[in-house]
Amino acid sequence: MSVFSEYKKEIMAAAHNEKIRLALSRAIASYRGNTNTALKKFPHTIKMAEEVREIKAKAIKEMEKLAQQACEAIESNHGKAYIAATADEALKIIAHLVGKGKLIVKGKSMTGEEIGLREHLEEMGNEVYETDLGEFIIQKLNSRPMHILSPSIHVPREDVAQLFSTITGEKLSPEDIEKLVATARKLLREKFFQADIGFSGANVVAAETGTLFIIENEGNVRLATGAPPVHIALVGMEKLVPTLSDAYKVAEVTWRYANYTVPSYVSMVSGPSKTGDIEKVTTYGAHGPGEFHVVFLDDGRVELAKHPILCQALYCLRCGGCLYECPIFAVTAGHFGDKYFAGVGAVWAAMISQNMEKAAALAYTCLTCGRCKVRCPVAIDVPEMVVELRKLIAEGEQ
Ligand code: SF4
Known part of the structure; x- marks a missing residue:
């Protein structure tokens, strides 16, 4: 056909x-x-959105330069950064970092979806858990996302109840949405702490500091990027803007138009976790990940910008x-x-x-x-x- x-x-x-x-x-x-x-x-958002259009229009013209700058910043923060020219190259870099036989917890990432990241990691022999509730539902239904923010938007509560009843063996009511959410929490809870690697995307990245801004409400991204010993992020190069203050504006406008007065969480991640609490000796890998890797994906974006x-x-x-x-x-x-x-x-x-x-x-x-x-x-x-x-x-x- x-x-x-x-x-x-x-x-x-x-x-x-x-x-x-x-x-x-x-x-x-x-x-x-x-x-x-x-x-x-928050009526100022409308004016700020105009400013954000200008920030983005300028930033996409200099994506390559911003990607270089972000890589240098991340490396100086003791992270590792890579620029992948194609989707295949991104998958190869990630495959090399991950290996096989790993337990992976993953936050929502449209760029990951774009290059078939989860499927690739699974084919390599890894166990991957989507941790965003919508993505988890989609993964378990063997379906695909139908909205960029609400991937399971097309799945009514009746189907979620049926799905979770099958997984748990307990009869769950579609009218009790709280219980459905609690069921997902219970199913995923221990995975965050057992995982070898946490994956995320980013909503916007400040090139000057290499800081990833990740907006969320569920708290799954905090856990997926905070609990495992390794955090890997895959980010489309169009997410880069020059400064921290630009990135904040992009983030605020994004969440407001994504229907939130304020989201529950905005994570800003610039490097691996670290401490200097013992005799001021900086040591990497405290409570959070000891390794932080960011893969910036081009795959036609630089050409499209022209x-x-x-x-x-x-x-x-x-x-x-x-x-x-x-x-x-x-x-x-x-x-x-x-x-x-x-x-x-x-x-x-x-x-x-x-x-x-x-x-x-x-x-x-x-x-x-x-x-x-x-x-x-x-x-x-x-x-x-x-x-x-x-x-x-x-x-x-x-
Ligand atoms: S997702 Fe938001 S920013 Fe993107 S085209 Fe639609 S309204 Fe505009």
Whole structure:
């Protein structure tokens, strides 16, 4: 079956799937309410978002320089940093660091998803646990994420209850969401402390200090990056900005548009754990990891940054806001996507995954209605990108 026929079959099935509609209608109502409240309470965010667009526009033009700078900073913090030109190179670097037969706890990472990190680690003979609740549900269902922030957005509580009942052998009610969350906590708790390696992504990275900002609510990232003896992070190069203060602004705008007044946790990680408490002798590996590795991934990002219109895809903060406004996403969830979703997903499929057939299917599914642009904190002009992409596809170029 061609990519297009397969996509058409999938998207039509999704559009007729009552469970997707139910789960998304619940999620969309809650997202809009929460984001509007957050923006009303912190109105400066709207102005800050304009500043963030400028920061990102400038940063993606100098990604290579920022990556070098971040690597030097991380090395001087006693971490190790690598720049991977391709997805394959990133997987090789990580494979070399991890080896086989390891227990791994993993935080949510769209970049990891992009390069098939978990599957790769599992194929190498490692045991990998997704620790974000949504990702854990997806992993156990053998499904794939359908939203950049809420990967299991398409799974209604009834299915979660059924899944967890099967895993635990205990009859769990879909109405008792607290019990479902507690079940996941119990299932994963000891894994954090048994793990050999913790994996994470990052929302933004300050090149001047090599600091990774990781936004979360569950506390799983804190544990996954704090408890095991080794922390490895995989980060797309578009996440780099020059300074700590730039990174803070990007982080604040991201969480606000991701529907939080303030997230429960923002971790800032710049190196391995250390102490100087015994005679001021700096020793690495105190309570946290003794090893800290960061892999920066290019894989087409530097090339994409040169395109005058499509480069906007690299501004994306992955707040997920546009997806809640997209009329196609509302009835199909992440089936309207590839590694990423909707209009940005179409550009990603074309320019990063080099999957023009999938990119064409996505670009022509998009209605170019522009509701996403209105919601987007960094005003990414998705309709403009999609029209440009259609032109490139028609011309048979990239
Ligand atoms: S395109 Fe804009 S609204 Fe959509 S996820 Fe990216 S930053 Fe958020």
